[in-house]
Amino acid sequence: MKKCVLFLLPVVLFIVITGMNSKDKEGGTKMAPEKGEKSPTLHSFGDGAVIQLPAPRLKGEMSLEECIQKRRSIRSFEPRKLTLQEISQLLWAMQGITDERQGLRAAPSAGALYPLEIYLVKDDGVYHYEPHGHRLEVLGTKDVRDELVSAALRQSSVRQAAVNFVICAVYERVTTRYGEKGVRFTDMEAGHAAQNLHLEAVALGLASVPVGAFMEEGVAKALSLPKGHRPIYILPVGEPVKQKAEK
Numbered sequence: 305m306k307k308c309v310l311f312l313l314p315v316v317l318f319i320v321i322t323g324m325n326s327k328d329k330e331g332g333t334k335m336a337p338e339k340g341e342k343s344p345t346l347h348s349f350g351d352g353a354v355i356q357l358p359a360p361r362l363k364g365e366m367s368l369e370e371c372i373q374k375r376r377s378i379r380s381f382e383p384r385k386l387t388l389q390e391i392s393q394l395l396w397a398m399q400g401i402t403d404e405r406q407g408l409r410a411a412p413s414a415g416a417l418y419p420l421e422i423y424l425v426k427d428d429g430v431y432h433y434e435p436h437g438h439r440l441e442v443l444g445t446k447d448v449r450d451e452l453v454s455a456a457l458r459q460s461s462v463r464q465a466a467v468n469f470v471i472c473a474v475y476e477r478v479t480t481r482y483g484e485k486g487v488r489f490t491d492m493e494a495g496h497a498a499q500n501l502h503l504e505a506v507a508l509g510l511a512s513v514p515v516g517a518f519m520e521e522g523v524a525k526a527l528s529l530p531k532g533h534r535p536i537y538i539l540p541v542g543e544p545v546k547q548k549a550e551k
């Protein structure tokens with residue numbers, strides 16, 4: 305009997321301790337989406353024109369390993385524009401719906417609360433990505449690139465990009481459930497989405513760079529962002545400048 309207790313005690317202790325650790329002490333224990341839960345800050349876009357994006361292709365010519373090996377931060381781009389198919393592919397990789405039934409997206413999200421909103425700045429205006437329906441909403445047709453470049457401390461990558469993808473965070477969607485930890489969760493999620501874009505860019509023969517050095521207020525003003533949509537990353541994308549042949 306004594307032997308049996310001595311054997312069982314460590315097992316019981318292990319179960320109790322691991323059970324305690326599996327609970328998120330700072331932010332509660334829920335990591336799955338609540339049915340019917342709505343964000344208090346969900347912004348309603350959709351007054352303007354909508355562009356249906358072509359379906360993304362799900363097979364590519366480059367392996368994931370090659371994309372990882374080849375990815376570099378590139379800051380100089382050719383002047384060529386991106387095609388709608390390329391834009392579609394990049395947006396899908398960042399935030400596209402990959403599980404229609406449950407509405408889950410290409411990048412993971414704490415509690416599937418999806419606090420990221422993606423904006424695009426092109427020569428012909430500002431757009432917002434709507435993952436449901438895989439479409440772009442036209443927010444304005446003014447060229448705001450000069451304002452964006454100024455806000456991004458005049459970085460050449462932002463100036464030369466065919467498209468600047470701007471990841472915004474709506475922190476409240478996550479802090480409402482996870483408290484302060486929700487800010488960290490949201491920033492982590494932006495990293496997931498950004499890396500997907502960088503790797504997809506390589507797969508398409510394009511190039512990109514993550515830009516974190518910018519003035520938040522300036523970007524918000526340039527894009528006329530709704531309250532609570534806070535820009536945290538600018539991702540300039542374009543065709544990489546061709547290397548000159550060695551003599």
Ligand SMILES: Cc1cc2nc3c(=O)[nH]c(=O)nc-3n(C[C@H](O)[C@H](O)[C@H](O)COP(=O)(O)O)c2cc1C
Nearest residue numbers: 375376377378379459461513514515516517518537
């Ligand atoms: C959070 C973050 C912010 C960054 N901000 C900038 C930036 O503002 N401008 C820039 O040119 N590169 C920026 N970078 C890119 C880094 O300079 C680059 O990743 C680093 O030099 C390593 O090179 P690699 O990306 O080619 O591996 C940033 C990278 C990260 C992860």
